[in-house]
Amino acid sequence: MKILVPVKRVVDYNVKIRVKADGSGVETANVKMSMNPFDEIAVEEAVRLKEAGKATEIIAVSVGPAQAQETLRTALAMGADRAILVQTDAETQPLAVAKVLKALVEKEGPTLVVLGKQAIDDDCNQTGQMLAALLGWGQGTFASKIVAGEGSIAVTREIDGGLETVDLKLPAIVTADLRLNEPRYASLPNIMKAKKKPLETVTPDSLGVDVASRLTTLKVVEPAKRKAGVKVADVAALVDKLKSEARVI
Amino acid sequence: MTTTSSTTSFAASVLDPIRAIVGERGIITDPGTMQPFMESWRDGWVGRSPAVVLPDSAQALAAVVRICAETRTPIVPQGGNTGLTGASQPHADGSEIVLSTNRLNRIREIDLDNDTMTVEAGCILANIQNAARDVGRLFPMSLAAEGSCQIGGNIATNAGGVQVVRYGNMRNLVAGLEVVLPDGRIWDGLRGLRKDNAGYDMKQIFIGSEGTLGIVTAAVLKLSPLPRATATALVAVSSPSDAVDLLTRAKGKVGDRIITFELIQRFCIDIARRHVPDVPDPLNDVYPWYVLVELADQDSGERLAGMLEGILEAAMEAGEVLDGVVAASKAQADSLWRIREGIPEGQKREGVSYKHDVSVPISKVALFLDRANAALEREFPGIRPFSFGHLGDGNIHYNPIQGEDGDPAEWKARLGAVNAIVHDIVVDLGGSISAEHGIGRLRIDELPRYKSPVELDMMVALKMAFDPHNIMNPGKILRLNGNAR
Structure with missing residues (x-):
């Protein structure tokens, strides 16, 4: 079984996000960038499937700028076998990425695509689903557990109020949720090995995909600042405020 | 304060005038409320005191010190009370007042072009770090207690921490100081200068003096670019x-x-x-x-x-x-x-351990560990070596833990012997028995063993010059003329 794992380069989860002064987007210059955390989980799961003898090859893919090579190197250091960068400076949006991935699936012939359930920059949570629709494959989204069988895969999904297990006929799409696993650290020997693993760069054009943005961003603003609290003199004043101002009791 | 009459006269001659300066909000005499000021968080130092005084300005603090100087009332200056050597708690006899910098907590000025920040001694270290970050600068002092320790204490103990290898210890981060001397005068040395060779560099005398020469009330701190x-x-x-x-x-x-x-x-x-x-x-x-x-x-x-x-x-x-x-x-x-x-x-949580905050030249760290481990194993078989620390500064926290077997009380009794073995090796290798925590009360009796008579004489001379009546944090770092303090 060949696995394709798409990974996105995003602003590091622990960096405080700042909005550009002109409101055109989020500040990314001189900001620490890392692999989307859900994609890290997807890579980890693919590597575990390979270590368990269920997968034969892992191909990491990123659609983005030249620097996304670093993100792919991280995936290679975690255990992916080779990587493909679909290089574009366009702002990537889910439908375009799904089309790129569809083209790559047709070219590489994986039987499983494992994605993060969403990227933490745009929080779209669409790419996996769109890819499933474009390919006509089954999908197991928000996966918290994966059990690979013969020609099928059982995916436990995190849904409102509980868990749901779906059995998918391969080929299939899985999107990873937070509890699927704890991603490993890239070890030094594996970082060294990763530098020798193949990393191919292609363009969206060569795959016949137009990645031009279909959405226009009107304005990006910071969330409203929380107002300072007030101190009340006693319980009676608190109850009065809860009744008359907050209107919660 | 063993008799009622002396208690009364102490209240009348010392506490009442102090209260007149700092007001009711600035003095605590209730034992329960005073308790957090009396004890250390880790090592079991517990003291007593007639009052904790909390002035809200350097002027008020100086006025309190003047009263203490006139009445020869000993003072224990205290910041966040997070130190590890018992320097910030009073002794058990209840003769010393605790002078807290808690209310001196204003950031007075930030000068971005000069890369300096002027702060009062009671500012919490983490608040200073955040204030620097808010203006795109780094204040690099960083240590485990940063959420509660105060910059005045960091200065008085010449704090170290985890970034000394890059930015130096507290001594390297201070451009100027404001200090209240043991006679109650205020020295305004709040100069934000990188270069100042006009005479002795007095601020360095106070940095690391553990409150024995004066009380730091404000400082000009050096800021660095914020790493991205x-x-x-x-x-x-x-x-x-x-x-x-x-x-x-x-x-x-x-x-x-x-x-x-x-x-x-x-x-x-x-x-x-x-x-x-x-x-x-x-x-x-x-x-x-x-x-x-x-x-x-x-x-x-x-x-x-x-x-x-x-x-x-x-x-x-x-x-x-x-x-x-x-x-x-x-x-x-x-x-x-x-x-x-x-x-x-x-x-x-693991049991009795023997703490040593030592430094040796970086080139001697490996040799030190070999020699100390071998000597302790020879003397106390079963003792478990436990070493970590800031190798970039040659500072090792060499804290061996008791053997897995044996009576903890028996292991505990070996503390002095273990200290002596370890510190003898440290000093033999040209090292220091206190890399960053200070001397306080913890190492006061060991210091004379490891400092030359010349160096001890210089230290005593300095202490006598600033504090001839020994009222400023007595019994810390040095004992004068064989006195208990």
């Missing part, structure tokens, strides 16, 4: 001497981009993992020693990560490094830090 990127790795090495080779290699390649270089013995990680949740063990195998290394610079990070990987790969090819992991995200970096941060907590 960090790269963090945990690597395994076979010995401390290989760790030193790695440090030398890294310094040659990236110089002052190294902000942290911590040596960790495997046993420390085991103990941290045994007692503290979420401490990872990210390498596949077990190795005898580890190094936590962090680089920082103004760039976006990918170049920096490349530099770190380059150094570690070359070190691996040279056999200095056996294995390692590099954090791929800040979340992973934070997780690696939990190893280092979990060690003191884990150790506290």
Whole structure:
């Protein structure tokens, strides 16, 4: 079984996000960038499937700028076998990425695509689903557990109020949720090995995909600042405020 | 204060005039409310005091000191009370008032072009760090107690911490000071100068004096550019001497981009993992020693990560490094830090341990560890070596733990003997028995053994010049003329 794992380069989860002064987007210059955390989980799961003898090859893919090579190197250091960068400076949006991935699936012939359930920059949570629709494959989204069988895969999904297990006929799409696993650290020997693993760069054009943005961003603003609290003199004043101002009791 | 009449006269001659200066809000005499000011958080120092005084300005603090000077009332200056040597608690006889800087907590000025910040002594270290970050600067002092320790205490103890290898200790971060002298005069030395050779550098006298020469009430702090990127790795090495080779290699390649270089013995990680949740063990195998290394610079990070990987790969090819992991995200970096941060907590829960905050030249660290471990094992078979610390500064927290068998009381009784063995070796190698924690009361009786008569004479002369009546934090660092204090 060949696995394709798409990974996105995003602003590091622990960096405080700042909005550009002109409101055109989020500040990314001189900001620490890392692999989307859900994609890290997807890579980890693919590597575990390979270590368990269920997968034969892992191909990491990123659609983005030249620097996304670093993100792919991280995936290679975690255990992916080779990587493909679909290089574009366009702002990537889910439908375009799904089309790129569809083209790559047709070219590489994986039987499983494992994605993060969403990227933490745009929080779209669409790419996996769109890819499933474009390919006509089954999908197991928000996966918290994966059990690979013969020609099928059982995916436990995190849904409102509980868990749901779906059995998918391969080929299939899985999107990873937070509890699927704890991603490993890239070890030094594996970082060294990763530098020798193949990393191919292609363009969206060569795959016949137009990645031009279909959405226009009107304005990006910071969330409203929380107002300072007030101190009340006693319980009676608190109850009065809860009744008359907050209107919660 | 054993009799009613002396209590009354003390109240009338000392406490009432002080109350007149600081007001009711500025003085605590209720024993329950005073209690947090009387005891140390870790090592069991507990004292007594007739009053805790909390002035809200340097002028008020100076007026309080004047009253104490006139009445020869001894003073224990206190900041966040997080020290580890008993320097900030009063003695048990209840004769000393505690003078707290809690209410001196204003940031007076930030001068961005001069890269300085003027703060009052009671500002919490973490608040200063945040205030600097808010204006795009770094105040690099960073240590475990930063959420509660005060900058005045950091200055009085010449604090160290985890970034000394890059930014130096407190001594390097102070441009100017305001100090209340033991006679109650205020010295305004709040000069934000990088160069000032007009006579003796008086601020350096007070930095590290542990409140025995005067009370720091405000300081001009030096700010640094805020690093935009960090790269963090945990690597395994076979010995401390290989760790030193790695440090030398890294310094040659990236110089002052190294902000942290911590040596960790495997046993420390085991103990941290045994007692503290979420401490990872990210390498596949077990190795005898580890190094936590962090680089920082103004760039976006990918170049920096490349530099770190380059150094570690070359070190691996040279056999200095056996294995390692590099954090791929800040979340992973934070997780690696939990190893280092979990060690003191884990150790506290493991049993009797013998703490030594020592430094030797970096070139002698490996030799020190070999000699100390061998000497202790010879004298006290079964004792378990437990070493970690700031290798980049030659500062090792050498804290062996009692053997797994045996009566804890018996192990506890060996503290003085263990201290003597370890400190003798440290000093023989040209090291110091207190790298960053200070002397306080903890090492006061050991100091004369390790300082030359000339050096002790100079220290006493300095103390006598500033505080001839010995009212400023007596019985800390030095005992005068064989007195109890």
